[in-house]
Amino acid sequence: MNFRKPNFEVGSESSQVRKEARKELPKWLHQQLDHHNEVLLHQIQQHLSDNHLNEELFDKLRYNTAEEAHLSLPNPLKEQLETPLPVEIPEGAQRYFGTFSDQVKHQITILDAEEVISAALQEKLAEKPTVPAHYFSNFADTLSARVLYLATDTPIWLDHALQSVACMPVPNGYFDTFSHNVKDTVEAIEELALIEKEEPTTIERLIQTPDHFTQLLDLVEQSPLPLGQELYFEDFSARVRQKVRGRQLDAKEKVKPLRILHPAMKWGIAACFAVVTVTGTTWLLPASVKQSLGISPKTQKVQVQIQGKAVELNLQKAEAEKLSQILKIKAQSKQ
């Protein structure tokens, strides 16, 4: 069933239609239905006065708005970064771009050093670094790629960083805003890269350092977020906290796995251990012992002369045989 464009107003002839509709029903039925309707109306009025639909509704609306903003955070930044730059830079802005471009190049060098930019993008950057418009387009690509890459791994910090960038006021026109955003983003990314470098990323690290994680979550929660987003972030934090708690419990369970194993599995593991031990011991036995036990060795010692010195090589059996043959042929040819 698909809705179409309306060409009517609901209820414009409703009383007439209701009369007609009732005619098709026996009297006893429409009397009961109408009576039931009145009871239901009373019930609904009571329900609505007890349940405050619009308070819940506004909470839900704020929640949805925050969620949408959160989920689409990288996009506004991406769009901002991908905004086509003017082909000709206005006079007087050249110097500004020169300095700014140097600063950004410096930042990229740092990021490159941390191997966060793909080789293809590095090449692309190296091709046209002197033309500011191209430079910035490429830089925007790089940054977008980096943002997307980070988004999969470090949601909390990235959200926070992007949140601050996305909510920034626009002070003095396009270039200022752009440079401001890029600088801030680069700083945020640098910070993220540093965190990544110093400590293992993602949830694993959070589990290992719950205090640090809690502090970060608190930081996100205490930040002055736009109106209505608190609810969403509270919920988001709670979900992550719950996930961390779950993982912590999992980790505890894994500490002593044998305790929870079925007895049959324990016996299986013991048997495997015994087989591995016997095999390993056999492998480590000296060749002479193996031969006496009827086990053929896999390696063979070959003595060769290198620069006048006798050197004993321990080679695989096949290789040792080949080498022996070569040495024999060489010796025969000398004779």
Next chain:
Amino acid sequence: MTQNVKQFVSREGLSDTELVRRFKSGERDFAFDALVRRYQERVYWTVRRILGSHEDADDVAQETFVTCWQKLDYFREDANFFTWLYRISVNAALGHLRRQKVKQLINIESVNTPFEDEDMRSDNDLLETERTTAIEAAIQALPPQQRIVFCMRYYDGLKYEEISAMLGKSTGTLKANYHHAIKKLEESLKDEFSET
């Protein structure tokens, strides 16, 4: 407080068109709150009759207004606001029914009754409750399309042409739906109300 009262009074005096205009021009909370207050009961009424439970009706009424909030900027005002909102609410109720296909046949005991939380009930109340439950169960036992057509025509007073424009079904089909619906209701309820 005085300011709040003044604002409330002035808000209540504004037409739907004016509230929609204010919403679009940025006074979103102010205008939307007024529209919700004005229409929540009618929206709730529409979806509650179709869905048969307060829990579902709460969810779908909320969903209706959330959609309204999201789409109001694009509302072209080629119909009045409530007609547009009504369409959203019926659409939301339909979506809900589709998601709940397995629940098409409602257990008579699960249907909400108006007096179920009251401890003290007279014999009349009990009889009333029984009858209400029977009617509710009979309506909820109708297939979704028949139930919606019945509610739209019998309770909301919509013409077949109007329902057809909303549901994209021919008026002939809708007439058949309505006819089958009332026959089924009659069949289900005749024993219950045979004495009356």
